[in-house]
Amino acid sequence: MAHDSNRNLPCDGDNRCMICKLTPPPEETLTCKTCVTPWHLNCLSVRPQTLAEATQWECPDCSNLISSHAPPSTVTSGSEQSDSLIAAIRAIESDDSLSDQDKAKRRQQLLSGGGSGDGDTAIDDGNGNGNEIGSGGDNDVLKLISGSFNCSFCMQLPERPVTTPCGHNFCLKCFEKWVGQGKRTCAICRTAIPPKMASQPRINSSLVTAIRMAKMTKSNTSSGPSKPYYSVTNQNRPDKAYTTERAKYSGKANACSGKIFVTVPPDHFGPILAENDPERGTGVLVGETWEDRMDCRQWGAHLPHVSGIAGQSDYGAQSVALSGGYEDDEDHGEWFLYTGSGGRDLSGNKRTNKTQSFDQKFEKSNEALRVSCRKGYPVRVVRSHKEKRSAYAPEKGVRYDGIYRIEKCWRKPGIQGFKVCRYLFVRCDNDPAPWTSDEHGDRPRPLPSIEELKNATDVTERKGTPSWDYDEQKACWLWKKPPPESRKHANNEGVEDGNGSSSRKSRRKTQMSVSERLLKEFCCPICHKVMTQPLTTPCAHNFCKSCLQDAFAGQTFMKARTCEGRRTLRAKKNIMKCPSCPHDISEYLQNPQVNRELMSVIESLQRQTKETEENAVSGEETSNSDQKNDDINDENPETEVMNLEVGEPGIEVMQDLKRKKSGDQKNDDVKDENPETEANNMSMEVGESGIEVMKEGFEADQI
Template identity: 50%
Template structure:
């Protein structure tokens, strides 16, 4: 429908009707007049008709997202093309344009705003700055619509209970056989982060668990029984939780296998660019990060690690034969870990594994299990002497230890790590609370873009300066309060008027002319209000789900990440979504970071202390207390309807259970309900205090203070003596005589 031009008389009639309408506020009248002058009256009817025509066909969710786009479209339209701004530019008069439309307008010799006829400053017209905050808001509004379109192909997800007993080939497979096979049904009920042996309680089919010496024809079958979940990566674990299992398959030439103990090489250090699956050449040093950090965590805590040997290890006498390709050999502990130069001269991470299982090894003729011994073999001692850097050792109070009362290996009291629970069907239930938190995080991130660069708070009556910075109008007025535009003459004769400069708080550009006629950016105000409303709504929904007792999302065995740089040879399972971390904005430093090669979900209940405890070399006998216990079940939060900030209070109380509810309420009232500022305050309070200074540093500080005090006293005495005119010459004479005697001597 083409827009129809409106005559000048019709415009005047419309303006009079708007001014006479008593149901409208002054702000609404001003907005309607502005829309009338900008020509938006011509697109209003079209938008409404399109809404009605699309409502019969479009689904409800798509209608909701289109409503959000329409709302933003009204607030962020370009005043030249009347479309949603592309690379938005905000003029000093606070009107928005596309960057291309603005440049085209200026190239035509038009140096005034097409809406309000305000002149553009020469610097701004020559070099306009893109408003990144508005660009982020537009991008955020467009993403949900793109997400609703879905992938180009629809793949049917198969639940664990409906999968066959062996690996199978789907329609998506490119190659025949097991090269692109999908995993079969998981036979055990252990979660991905289960530590230690797999007992009968996890085996509902056979009621015997996974026995030492049990073998499978390949890694995919081994995965089905939970001995080692990744079918390509050699290490399964999480950097802030520990490693659950490893595979000895001959991938590193530095490995040394002696059965009851072996020296294991960490992952990484090889160039896998160009879609390489493996590379025998070591091109850079290995670091204690990702999977290597997970093994170090298991070392310092004394956690058990399941060990699987493959027939591909040709140098070991303890490797299985071709008839038993993949074999489970029990659990081991890591006594030491260090870094040393490898055979290819680059530093590699080394780990000393020692067997500690109740069942005899497959190669052993003894009837009982292993005996506890903490002695380091001579071969390992020789390598430790060549270690580059710290040597990390197992604590003297390990989590998996020898129990004298039971005469067997088992978990120490209170040291068993908590693992994620797995749903009975094997599939992940939808977690509405987690999706709400993700949505809340995205909206908070968008709102963070609309921050004043003076007070660092959310913009209140925003102004966009010609130099491209956002400030609150009150902040700029307060900063330049008392500074006039021109300097008062300081002589009887009035000379040329001198102007005062009002520098921008960020880039020092002069804002004197801009502040004289500065107007609040109403479009930006509307976007900020909409984002705040979305955040408040998400908080209320999250609090409601919390009260209804929503459980945390389960763990799916079908999902797995590969070791750093390793690509899977078989087809990934039928999973269309990957589990994402529950991290708030700005909290990446506070939470333990999960590695790229994690198998299973990231443990969100581990604190920073638990993830950093292994970073200290345990040369002395300092026994850590094992993994941190899981938090108590979240209590139902009863929100008070009379409370002004009930939704924000419920959300913050669930995030910070250690803080008093009334304290959080008072902080919300002080900050006028700004949840971002209150969350930042609570996180700052949770940060650990600085370490006290050493005695040597304290002594040096005292000496410096005494020297300064003595120096100041000497200066005071000299000033007191110099004030007396009679004594000053005599003192100078005495000083000259003394200096002359010193020269003679």
């Protein structure tokens, strides 16, 4: 087959020569010692002459060999271009000030024709608009995405992106066209593509969201100012829950919360005391009743108006509501058995569902209750009139019943057959319960015997001393350990001090940036944190490498089988389903490859977010210091002109001179007529002794 001898092309992933389109036998294949790429020996323009040269042979791409049959001008220009490219790469490698990641980025920019590798490169955003990376501005995120997630065929942002298990991204059309040609290897690294993915490629939804958000950022910045959104501060809210023009239903179905009357942060543990009640000065009292959950929220007893648990899985639970949501609950007043949340299908925008469809787990709100159990935190309890099975529920509205403590938690099969999380709450409040006539609060009481603990699993009990406990000397319940530090801001808006100024310092509104929103999209579905060493499965789901491997820890890829222990049968493959879908990923787990492109973007976004936060904090500190200096100068204007630090003897001399100056009217008239003599007169009146005394005093202050 005739072909152009000036071209030198290797064999493709199927070992077919890209020039003659034939599959050469192994004895006619030559492998480069540098890039390990197979080449067809007969199609090379320059072949090794001896066996020693064949063992140390480098391909034309690595050795920069040019065919002797090429025109002289082509040789000269090609060699000069190749020499400059190699020199630029060596300059990048020899630069000790660059990290390995920076070197790799500059090499990639250099080889892709993006510049000399020593500066910012221009990247096409898909519309023909070149943008310089690192030049700042509002489109930094889009430039970052454009430089990392380009399709390897069309070199544009992937349209309906498909990510191979080796971590490379392609447009869906480009990928289908490549596979339609019979290619079953990655176009970049030549890793084999799984047959199921080749026949049914899946779109990477996380990458779609990231590209869409980056493009929306550019469109928003280019189209002018964004649409203003108005928010109502707490002090401007009405005293009752209210509806806006956007409400679709009447009543409180779409109501907004009214003013929050207490000054505790949303994650406050324990009772709400009088100092946190600027409206009445009494705090939230046991037995206090509200019309509904929205009114209860305004006084901080239980903030969520739908959820029964208020808490954070890594911090603890602050309050719970007994409202008859689960038929497994048992209410005995001073103690009750509470059922966790979850286990019900809420798809289709359902608010509630009484049918249990799967097991509950210790995660999210359930884990928050377990943290409070281990730490011994106080939990506020409110009861609703909707709890029809309890004799302790109020007749109407929502009632605050005081502080309880979780003593144990476990899992057991519920009434509907699925496992539920269970918690033993015991009352430990300094005020008597609303249903008793006692004049004092609770005393430490023995725990009740729970029959269902015999068949329970995952039992958790507190091992150490609780944070909220009874003090025998003071005869009351109090914090034995320091309460957990609040991670949220308290509501102090509108609370004024004695001078009439607001006691709450104005803080910067924490508006989530584009980088932070993108990082939120790159969260692992298992640990719910930003992915580290991300893996992309053939079903287009992303996980942390450690999380995915831990999910299948202890499982083997093949399962040995025997026939009643007599003879060995053929081993059976273990099915390992993806944590996010029923797809089998057992073959992928044998050699998972980290998605380097995605990891690079995540690390860049994290650095950008960190730099933004540091700049914001430094700018806020600078503005605060400038404001403080302005306030000091306004209070004492004389110090703005002169602020001398001298010793006590020097101060006395200056005061004497000041008195002499104020008492001598003639000298003042003379100074007014001739201002230039004022300094000379002052120096003559001080004399050498006064200057020495001032110097001694200044040196004493310095020591």
